[in-house]
Amino acid sequence: MIAAAAAMGGFLFGFDTAVINGAVGAVGEWSGANPVLLGFSVAFALVGCAVGAWFAGPISAKFGRIRVMQVAALLFFITSLACGFVWDIWSLTIFRFIGGFAVGAASVIAPAYIAEVSPANVRGRLGSLQQLAIVVGIFVSLLSNYALAQAAGGAGNGLWLGMEAWRWMFVAECIPAVIYGVLASMIPESPRFLVSKNRVKEAEKVLEHYVGGTPTEKIEEIRDSLSFEQTQSIGVLKGRRFGLAPIVWVGIFLSLLQQLVGINVIFYYSTMLWQAVGFDESDALLTGVITAVVNIVTTVIAITLVDRIGRKPLLIIGSVGMAVTLGTMAFVFGTAPTQVVAGEVQPLLSDTAGIVAVLAANLYVVFFGVSWGPVVWVLLGEMFNNRIRAYAISVAAAAQWLANFAVSLTFPTLADAGLGLAYGLYAAMAVLSLFFVWKFVKETRGKELEDME
Numbered sequence: 001m002i003a004a005a006a007a008m009g010g011f012l013f014g015f016d017t018a019v020i021n022g023a024v025g026a027v028g029e030w031s032g033a034n035p036v037l038l039g040f041s042v043a044f045a046l047v048g049c050a051v052g053a054w055f056a057g058p059i060s061a062k063f064g065r066i067r068v069m070q071v072a073a074l075l076f077f078i079t080s081l082a083c084g085f086v087w088d089i090w091s092l093t094i095f096r097f098i099g100g101f102a103v104g105a106a107s108v109i110a111p112a113y114i115a116e117v118s119p120a121n122v123r124g125r126l127g128s129l130q131q132l133a134i135v136v137g138i139f140v141s142l143l144s145n146y147a148l149a150q151a152a153g154g155a156g157n158g159l160w161l162g163m164e165a166w167r168w169m170f171v172a173e174c175i176p177a178v179i180y181g182v183l184a185s186m187i188p189e190s191p192r193f194l195v196s197k198n199r200v201k202e203a204e205k206v207l208e209h210y211v212g213g214t215p216t217e218k219i220e221e222i223r224d225s226l227s228f229e230q231t232q233s234i235g236v237l238k239g240r241r242f243g244l245a246p247i248v249w250v251g252i253f254l255s256l257l258q259q260l261v262g263i264n265v266i267f268y269y270s271t272m273l274w275q276a277v278g279f280d281e282s283d284a285l286l287t288g289v290i291t292a293v294v295n296i297v298t299t300v301i302a303i304t305l306v307d308r309i310g311r312k313p314l315l316i317i318g319s320v321g322m323a324v325t326l327g328t329m330a331f332v333f334g335t336a337p338t339q340v341v342a343g344e345v346q347p348l349l350s351d352t353a354g355i356v357a358v359l360a361a362n363l364y365v366v367f368f369g370v371s372w373g374p375v376v377w378v379l380l381g382e383m384f385n386n387r388i389r390a391y392a393i394s395v396a397a398a399a400q401w402l403a404n405f406a407v408s409l410t411f412p413t414l415a416d417a418g419l420g421l422a423y424g425l426y427a428a429m430a431v432l433s434l435f436f437v438w439k440f441v442k443e444t445r446g447k448e449l450e451d452m453e
Contacts, residue, residue, distance in 0.1 A: 003129050004129055005186065007133040009107075009133075010129070010131070011140075011176055013107055014133065014137025015144075016102070018137070020096070023145070023166035025156075026154070027092065039409070045099065046408065049104035050398045053105065053401055054394050055105075056072075058390070064189050065189065065193055068109045070181060072102040076106075081171060082095045083171075086167075104397065107401070111393065112380075113190055116191065116192045116193070116389075117210055124378050125307050127378035128375075132303065136296060138292050145169050152164070189202065207219070251392055251393070251395070257436060261429045261433060262326070265407065291361070295369045298373075299373060302375065307445060311375050312441050318368060318375075322427075323427055328357075328360040329364070329419075332353050334418065336349050380393050
């Protein structure tokens, strides 16, 4: 339950990043912003996520994991409410950017906290709750957007208190933000943080109640692993070569590859994909919801497997599956004839090719959902030792958000050049991820956090 409470930050992470999708069309009409400015407004929130992720680790090392959760919940509440009352596209951009701080902080603190309060034998399953919460948040956001738009007869139409439906889409996020803040105030502080602040009695109680074993022995292990003289500066991440310790680079590249395989293209631009296959807008939106459900189901499967077969095997299986399915999509779109519709070049798929593309896209989500989606968050929470964990996760998560920003910003341009090129690049990244995991990622299943080197 305390792991689920911490993962509520992941729910808000998913909800916040998806809520803009239902509102963006109406926001464009309301603001009169051109496509470039509107795209910048949507993507700039991801830069805020990178900033929030970067600072969350150092702040949590100084003030605690719980305090970061509480601050993030407050930011979620304030910025979601503010987005409902924006007066132009620039005010929306600024509030979304500030809200990104909360998303970035939540993306860092949940995996760190869950890893630090979990017994080793179930740590993978509990750590996977972060990804499950993210995909459930995306799904609930899509349903919320749909319900509000249906109630108003369109996202741009008035709903309650003279406010358009798209404004209520943002305001709806206030509810889970309050729940997150309340839950964060009810759960115990991380025992690793408590020991780092010499609050030993409190740490003993948390370890005895939640983790098990002999608290006094565990506290001594934590003390030995912390190396007190070097825990209060990001300088703990320095290595002899390439500026950072090798394990930090592994975390950074895991984070980058999780995004560079293009998963968020499926969720941010799925309507474009399905319309290219020949679906009308309504069917395309429905298919996007179905894809979100598939992601939830596969994440549940990953939770049952991660502590049984391990982290590394799941990543390898996922990389192979993603490479094959993305390669299939690249071939289908790359070899399809094209047609000009409303001045835009679009692929013209046969019925058979369309079915293959839909199946490949959903199988891609399946392979990502059982592997790189949840497992990367699990690894980031547990692969670093106690001395560097808070700072290392911040750096890795910031890299992840910047990669997300780059992929989201470049996909429309790549799509104009040809969907075959876009999916071909993502397939190449999936192949690279396979070799990277094979060579550099070490298995952490069943190991205590104090044993991480």
